[in-house]
Structure formats: structure tokens, C-alpha cells
Amino acid sequence: MPGPFYGAETDNCGTGRIHAPGLALYEAEYFSEYVYRQPRTTDELQQLVDAAEAEAFSSYSCDGDTHWTPAAVREWWRDRGRITEYLASRRADWEADDAQAGQGVASAAQDYAAYRDGELAAHLRVYLFWLQERRSPTEADRLPLL
Template identity: 45%
Template structure:
């Protein structure tokens, strides 16, 4: 795996028919900062270019992007648990951003994350794991409310990503941040410190 930059694909959608909308044009460039800014981002957002800060609570994000978006369990605000690694996932995530009435998605994470901050997030991932276990397998998993069951499903998807795909992604992302380019084939990637 080598890091794939989703920002050019995001910018290329602006002013064109969105692939998931049957002809409707995407007018917003989701590669910029979230309206509430980087400092207010949800702590559950994984490192990468995309994040959320104070989204609505309408539970629309997973309708568009179940492979990238999950809901927190207090107000059901959205956050990015998996960064897009191919064009179709950018389409899904920008759809989720467009459906958020507050437009509280941002795509300027690369301007804020550093290799050290990513390493720090990785060392503290136990906090995310604890949250995801509680929501994914707690009372919300069997709730009579479909929205809570969907939030639990998102938490379980986050756990699976934490266990299988996030570590390799972050190693590539740390290289991207440090070197300003994707790693070449066979090039050594930085280790994630426990």
C-alpha cells in the first residue's frame, strides 16, 4: 500500500455533477477547513485530511458514507473513522459532507497533522477503542431505535478498521507528511510507536 492523496479528487468534483447524485452539481470544495475549525474537531476523527467539527445530529453521514463515517453516542454527531483511499470513497465522503446541514466537514487536515501528532494519536488509540467497544457492543447494539443500532454498527466498523487497516494507512500517511510524497515501492515506512 502507498498513500493516495484524496484532495485532488475532491477538488475535481467542484462545479461538476456529483457521481452519486444523478446530475446535481457539487458546489462546495470540501478540501478547506471545517467552519468551526481544526481546534473543534471531534477527538474520534482518525488522522488524515478529512475531519468533522460540530456536525449536525441528523444521522445522515452513514447513509452516504458508511465506510468512512460513524456517529458519537451523545448527540449522534458525525466523525471520520476511515479516510478515503480511492475515488469512490471520496464521492461517498463528500456526499456525507454535503448532506450535513451545518457543513461541518473539513479537508485541510494535512495542514495540521504532523508525524508527531499522528504518533501521539496512535499511542492514545486505547481511548477510541474503549469508546467503540462500549457503543458497538453495549445497549445501543440491541436498542429498539434503528438510529442507535446504526451508531453501534459504525462503532464496530471503527474497531475493525483500528485492528486491520488503520495502522498500515497511518504508516503511509506519516511518510506522506514527513516527505511530501507517497513512499516508493520498497521504501521503508516509519513504524508506529506503541
């Protein structure tokens, strides 16, 4: 997910959703944590910080702005169909895990799909503006196209 925050090579202790249920998901095979939605409020930012602090390998980072480029964001957006395929292919695994651990991973995957099909495009356009201008857009600014 393009943005400043991400999880990479995290543990599989399943703490991300405990602290940041609307922001973190688990990769289905090894349950590595990843950020599926960037925080939009200070409360969500605190949740993500809490998830990062609970993660045993300290594998959450906030330097995504140094790695993402406008071209890379646009490429990620063009290839977003693979997310739909991935989420659908792992649904049974997440439902089985939910039956055991009860963290709501399957419903979070549905939320991710809805976010991807809804608000995400607008959020990525704001992020593209940030990457290009290094400031938040005003109402007078035109947002770049994906």
C-alpha cells in the same frame, strides 16, 4: 482519526452514514458525525464529499494535513486504547439507535474497532510518509515507524 478528512461540530441529522457508511460514524451522545476511516478509493472519496454536502453545518473539512504532524499521529496511535474503551462504552446507545433508525451504527463501530486493530497501522505509516515527504511512497521507500 489522523488524516486529511474530518468532521467537527457537525449537526445531528444522521446523514453521514447514509452517504458514507464505511467512513462516517456518530458520536454516541449527540450523534455528531466524524470520519473513522479515510477514503481509499475515488468512490469512497465521492461518498465522503456527498456526506459533507448533506451535513447542514458544513462542518466536514479536508485540511487535516495542515493540522496533523508526525508527532501528533504517533501520539494518537499511542493513545488508541481509548478508542476501544469509547466504542465499548457506547455500544448499548448505538444498538438502541439502530433499533430506531436502522443505520447500522453498532456494526460500524465494530468495523472501526477491527480496522483499528488491523489495517490502520499500515495506513498511518503511509500517512506519516505523506506528512514528511508530501508525496505517496513507492515500493522502494521505507515507511516510517509509528
